[in-house]
Amino acid sequence: MILRRDPTKALQVGFLVVLAIATAQVAWWITDQRALARGEQDRVVALYESDASAVTAFVELWNADGRVPAVEQGALSDVLARLPHLAFDPAVGVASVRADAIEELAADVASRLNRYAWEGGFFLLVLLLGMAVLTRAIRDDAQLRRRQQNFIAAVSHEFKSPLASMRLSGETLATRSTEPDSRRLGERLVEDADRLLRMVDNLLDTARIDDGRINLRPEPIVLREVVDGVAAGHAARASREGIAIRADVPLVAVDADPLVIESVLRNLLDNAVKACIAGDGRQISIEAHGDGPDVVIDISDDGIGFAPRDAAMIFEKFYRSGEAGTNPMPGTGLGLYVVRRLAEISDARVVASSEGPGKGATVTVIWPAARP
Template sequence: MLKKFNPTNVLQIGLLILLIVSIGQVVFWIIDQVNYTNTVRDEFLSVLISTDPNEESTIYSQSYIEKLYEDSESRINRVIWEGSFFLLVLIIGIGILTVTIRREYDLRKRQQNFLAAISHELKSPLASIRISAEAILLDKPSSRYNKRINRVLSDVDRLLRMIDNLLDTSKIESGKVTIKKEKVYLKTVIESCISNFSEDLLENINISLNLDKGLDIYSDRLILESIIANIIDNSIKSCNAAKSSNIEIKGECKNNSIILAIKDDGMGYPIKDNEMIFEKFYRSGDELVRSMPGSGLGLYIVKKLVSLLDGKIISTSDGINKGAIFIITWPIE
């Protein structure tokens, strides 16, 4: 199981270090100012005593010395009060910031736990609906009802994928992703992913496979399926939105790397979004007029999971309605 650093703990440690360094700096500044004040006073006294040999000047020097001591003590007290006040404000400020960060982290964790719990609760009834719909199909209903049942299966599958994405996001962000690597044949994984999509969803989609014979990879099968399924799902949505139909999947071994490319002729996205397409919740265009469904989590999950498998992924598009291509590269182990 992969554990990642807790960013809240790292930030709290950083704030503690900042506080310690700041306290050290302020204490050093106070000591330096006190020493400087005492040094200047002593230098004045030495000059004054050495230049006042007669009795009349001595009387004058005594009053001046008392005033000099008063002024120096006053300056030292002022420096100590200023330094102490600054330290107090700094400690209170960092304390409030730390408490706020901790509360925000706890709230975010509760939200993640809530989403995970709700997702689990939703999966059971949706799975039951799917099984019931499939059972009805086995009774060979009329073509009229057959189409409606396939639509139900398609919508249930879409909801189940969204729930899986929520659960995967929660696991990734909490560092609870378990990796079990084994020898996996890419063609088998891809065909398994495609078979999980409903017939209604694939009705107008043409998916072509072009993989090197016997192409395999040492990886985690479940994570690999999640990566490929999310990209294919994104390509299907893109094609449906653009009223196109072609998805091409290529795989090859090249330069000591496994390269998998998934290309579609669908909706695509603006060239400026190439760097943003894998950001969490990011979706290109205006949400109010969007024709392509989705939650903005699929490609974010893909990016994170590919990284966990020591791979790299890039995506490019020539613009709206010009399709997109996703290229994943894994080093050969």
């Protein structure tokens, strides 16, 4: 199974969705304002007509008994002066709504709708331009990141061959030399070459993960065999630093890609060794047990530890425990990031806990168990 992801395309699709929603919202807003303006125009016209009917009824009452009840003779003129939207025909004694008053209402409604249309269009234009600029910036950033990843991958590949040759030379020196000093130098050369090869592997894994080029081939894996192999690979270095590695793993199987589970455990154990070296720790334990459909793996150390609030941050790319202080852990800060990302794409989970700096740490991996 090959997992690929293109964050640039995802953001572009997201921007298109937002633009479509914004366009629909503006269209609905303009339609709603048009209906509101039309309704307001009809309401005002109805009020005008009501005023005209009232004035006409007033005049009819006046004509009926020859006087205006309870008002002076100039009352009609005062009423008409207060209602400029009405026209009065003294010949027939009827008041009506002036045509130019209705035209003014229609013109005001048209002006409002035109303003709404321009404002909505301008809003959509600004939104579209902003999204275009953001899309261009994101695309350029993605291209730059891709070139950087390709460069790192190319350089890392170039490193592997000379490092492998250096390791082979160290093994030869360590196994064939009769001088103790030469053997120690050979063993140190092998360890340093292994450390650099692990760093190169992490760089390559990071590039593949970020580019979505991870080819997963899950199969049932006996966890104890992987743990024993990874622990054996770190035994010499741990022993030289006075660190004891204890493994208590039952015969349980996980559903995992062999290379992925090995990389996860190798990085976690390497991180535990570094934490012990940085924090004068002496013990590393690897324990596992079944938990329903999962297998829980705990890797604990009594090393440098970290603040509890940093429990999620330690899995971020390039983060190193203790870097805010005076004794940061060695390394590139990619190991735990690779662990988290490999666990995520394998449907596993990884969490870390610590009681505080100098009190050690435990990293827990919850991996799907192999189906019987």
